[in-house]
Amino acid sequence: SNLQVAIDGPASAGKSTVAKKVAHLLDYVYCDTGAMYRAVTWAALQQKVPLDNDAALKELLTNLKIVFKPADDGQKVFVDGEDVTAAIRMPEISKNVSLVAAQISVREALTKKQQELALDGGIVMDGRDIGTTVLPDAEVKIFLVASVKERALRRFREDQAKGIKVDLSELEKEIALRDKKDSTRLISPLVQAKDAIKVDTTSLTIEQVVAKIMEIIKK
Ligand code: C5P
DSSP states (O other): OOOEEEEETTTSHHHOOOHHHHHHTTOOEEEHHHHHHHHHHHHHHHOOOHHHHHHHHHHHHOOEEEEEEETTTEEEEETTEEEOOTTGGGGGHHHHHHHHSSHHHHHHHHHHHHHHHTTTTOEEESSSIIIIIIIISSSSEEEOOHHHHHHHHHHHHHHTTTTTTOOOOHHHHHHHHHHHHHHHSSOOOOOOOOOOEEEETTTTOOHHHHHHHHHHHHH
């Protein structure tokens, strides 16, 4: 059967790593909705669109072409033909993405795109509002959490491996602040869906989390 699998949770809880692996095991499509919000943020910064100007962002979105292409290490993201896969992970984007993601036009446009992608099922989608808003009828809903300290440490290691210079306490602050912005915004805030299963990954390996989710899916 072609299920919809929704994986939500706070920043750097391991959603994309785990979602990618689960999608691979099921031979499903993987969709990283955070990458879409990041791509819009990247384009807005590039084109100097004020990040809190809903009308201007709406205009930007009508002309913007965001394309995802499957790659060996997950997926590549293109904005109007430009490969922004690495650029959308930079601290400048992480710092500004929550503001863009709080604008109604942006949420409407991306939610619609995400729903279209998931129409036929066979998809693992990760984000903040997948189980609550994008795919309220998803057969499987997971809410991944981990302590802020652990999440900062994971990001620290990831960023270091990518050669991005970061400070652990700065990361911890950025993650906590982003969670606060994401969970207090008015439209589709970050919150666990009533029917989602919470998985605390703080002391689990990636493989253990994947196994847990596969078990939930097979039930
Ligand atoms: O998942 P990631 O950390 O890359 O997401 C970046 C940001 O995009 C989040 O902090 C949030 O502001 C926004 N986002 C969202 N809804 C989603 C996915 C991401 O608002 N479904």
